[in-house]
Amino acid sequence: MTRTVRLQEIASARTGDKGNRLNLVLVCRDPAHYPVVAAQVTAERVTQAFAARKPTRVVRYDLPKLAAFNFVLDDVLEGGVNASLGLDGHGKSLSFLVLDIPVEIAAETSHRSIRGTVS
């Protein structure tokens, strides 16, 4: 049995910019979720989440020892911070585009295991 949760429930994300290129760090709160996220949050899935920004290239780098992923998305920042007409030329808000992706996890996963502990 599985159930659907938003990625925000099981993972943490942060974005950074270089020119018109965005990097997006995705970290599993519970390293046990690494295989689930690896299988479901593919470069193709992230490309779909960013469809409105028309990425020309999306690469996912896997970091199993950290239970983390680094996505690099080309040409998604409306030209980047020095050229964009928009409010977020750095792309700092864009981590939440990915945290909104639905994922299937085992139905019996406990709340504590999902959220983990931060401090």
Add this chain to the structure above:
Amino acid sequence: MARSFGVRPPRIAAVEGDDIAGRLSASDLASRRIDGVDLAQAREILSANLYLGAQPIAQALDQGADIVVTGRVADSALALGPLLHAFRWSADDWDRLAAGTLAGHLLECGAQVTGGYFADPGYKDVPGLAEVGYPIAEVDEAGEMVITKPAGTGGVVSRLTVIEQLLYEIHDPSAYLAPDVVLDLTNVEVAEIGKDRVRVSGARGGPAPETLKATVCVDGGFLGEAEISYAGPNAPARAQLAAEVVRARVRTRVPHLNVRVDAIGVRSVWGAASATTNLRGAQTDDVRLRFAAESSNASEVEILLDEAEALYCAGPAGGAGVRRRITPRLASASCLIERRFAEPRVTMLGAPT
């Protein structure tokens, strides 16, 4: 300032040699460009600065500097320099240089590793964010490190805060190019070993790149922005009409000007309200319209701002709170420059004691 505290004046060193604007022509730079604005079209190079590494910082500290002021250096060099000075790591001790670079990378955005740019209430709670502590990296001679923060400060240092920053602004984690070393993060491990204490180990290094990155700036024209609010019943329809009025006016006066319209509260950060967007059905009673355009000619963006401000008297009912500004911009490119163009110089300033 030192005198006012009754301490000896500090010895200050300056690190220069990052500025290559006078030494490479626009076409030299254009041929080395890897990213960003097309330099071949630029009328004038306004700045060109190499990212220097940690060696000149270490050299300044070796000469007795208390404070080192630099031109452009890699952010991580601010930590690697003092570590080279303290531990005398050799310039080809790649794994240790990698560890020092990683320490600098984790520190370079300040509170971003101690709970800043992180909190998401209910998902990632951070205590005391208003008094967030800035990070400390405790690095030993072998290159092992613990990331922590001062006692009594807010924020949090955890596995998640450290990993988010570890990969921040990184592209290929197996090859993060720094001036002094190529850092490989793929074997890094992160472990919480105490409250607000995270051990980071496993950084690996490879020989320094043969080229240095430079950031080159040229004139980027002018960004003009103006905002106006509509609130209360039927606010989205009045905002929609206001957007249509400004688009029509600008289309007449400056036909080639590309005007972006954001409807803040409805559609803005993740996409603009395009000419075909209809705000009328939006379920909100508070819309802030934002108009933006850019041009090499400031008077063209002034026309947009004037038209937005004119909504007060000549636009829909209840238009409120116009704010407008013009910002001159720089456009930038990244170039890869052969190391022979880097001539770092260390100058000791002030009276020695």
